[in-house]
Amino acid sequence: MTADDRGLLLGDGLFETVLVRQRHACLWAWHRARLELGLQRLGFPAQDPEWLRGEIEAAAGPGERLVRLTLTRGRGPRGYAPPAEPAVTRLVSAGPEMSRPDPAGATPLRIGFSTIPASVNPALGGIKHLGRLDNVLARMHWREGEDEAILRDAAGRITCATQGNLWLREGTHLVTPPVDEAGIAGTRRAWVLEKAEEFGVSTEVAWPTYERLQAADGLYVSNARLGLAAGVLIGGGAARTEPAALQALRRALHEAD
C-alpha cells in the first residue's frame, strides 16, 4: 500500500468479508449486491464483480476461510476531492482455515448494551465502508462476561450488534432493525429476509422498543462467520426453546452456498 491511498487517509473505500468454502465464495449474490450498492454510493468507477469473485476464490486455500476484499479509491492529491479518474486499489487477503460453530450446538452469545453509539448517516447507512470506528470502539468497550453488545444510535434506537446484525425472535417471527440510516446491510441479514418465509418464519424490519427486546423469546446475531447465532440478553430471561422452523432456517444458512 502507498501512504497516499485515499482508503487510508480518508476511509474512502469499501470491503466485503466473504466466507469461502472449498474455494467457493458463499452467498456471493448478496455480497455482490451490497458491493455494487456501495460502489454506486461512493461514485467509484465500474468494477467487474465476477472478476473480483475469481480473485476472492483464488486467494482462498482449501477448507473454510474468511476472505476480505478491500476496494479503495486509490491514490489521490491532498484534500477531499477525488481525482477525476481514480485507479481503484484492490486488496484480497485470506484468513486461516477455520471451523464455524455449528448452529445447533453453539453456546448462546451473552449480549449486553454498548455505551458507544452507532453513527447515523443516511448517505452511508447499509454500505460496508472503511470507517468502522463505531465497531472498533464498541468491541473495545465490551464489559466482562459479554460476547456481544448492542449499539443504539444517538436517538436511542436499537440499531445493530457490534459484530453483525441483531435479530429478536417472537415465536416464529424475526425482527431486525433497518439499516438505511445506520449499521451495515449484512449478507446473512439479506438472505434471511429473502428466505425465511420458505421455512415458515416471518420477518419484520423495525427498530424494536426496549420492552420488545426484553420480552423476546430469543436474540440472534448474524454475520458471515456466525451465520445466525443465538444469544441471550444479559440480565434478561433465559432463551426459550427454539421452534423447529428456526432450527431449520439456521441450519440452511449454515450450509448455504
Place this chain on the structure above:
Amino acid sequence: MTADDRGLLLGDGLFETVLVRQRHACLWAWHRARLELGLQRLGFPAQDPEWLRGEIEAAAGPGERLVRLTLTRGRGPRGYAPPAEPAVTRLVSAGPEMSRPDPAGATPLRIGFSTIPASVNPALGGIKHLGRLDNVLARMHWREGEDEAILRDAAGRITCATQGNLWLREGTHLVTPPVDEAGIAGTRRAWVLEKAEEFGVSTEVAWPTYERLQAADGLYVSNARLGLAAGVLIGGGAARTEPAALQALRRALHEAD
C-alpha cells in the same frame, strides 16, 4: 504502509493538518489538544506530542506548507478487537509550498447546501478520525458554482461546511454549531472561540436555524488553510460590510503562530 494496517482496514486512526510557516507549526497548542482528545477517545497508547511536533516541523520545507500527521493503531489481527499493545503507525507528509489567500482580499466563497448528511455519533464528534466519507461525498456533490456547501445532520441541524467549520456573523457576534455530536472541532474554530473577545467580537455555540442563517450579515468557513474565510449563501443576500473588529480578528488569525 502494510496492507494489514488498521488505519486502512477500519479507519482506526486520527490525523492533523498543520500549517507550518518557516518550519514552525502554527497553532500547535490547539492541534495538540485535539489530537490528545482523539487519542484518549480511541484508547491509543500515549504519544509524545512534542516529539510529533518536531517530526511535523522537520518534514516541512521553507515557506508555508500544510503538513499532515496521520496516526493509526498499526497492524492487527482480523476483526474489530485491537491488539492489547498496538504499535502506532505514524505518517508525516508535507504539501507543496503555497500562499494562503489574504483575508481582506479574498473573493467570498459561494456557499450552497449539500445533499450529503453529516454523520452523528457523540463518541466520534469533534475528533479528526480517518473516516471522512461525509466530507468526500459532500465535496463530490458540490453543484456548479459552489465553492463550499453546508452539511446538515439527519435531523436537519446545520452542522458544518464541507472543508471546515461554519460561522454566521450577526453584527460583531459569531455563531458556530456545536461539534460534540458531529463534525470536527477545528483548531481555527477553537482559536476564534478563545480569542474573539479580545477583538470585541462575541461568540456563541449553537445550531442555527435556517431563518438565522438566511438573515446573517455574513458567513465564514474556518480551517488551517483558509483561516476564517468570508462566504455568502448562494441565493441569499450579499454580505454586508464587515466591521473593523472582524477584520482585525481575521487578520490576527491569518498571522497567528
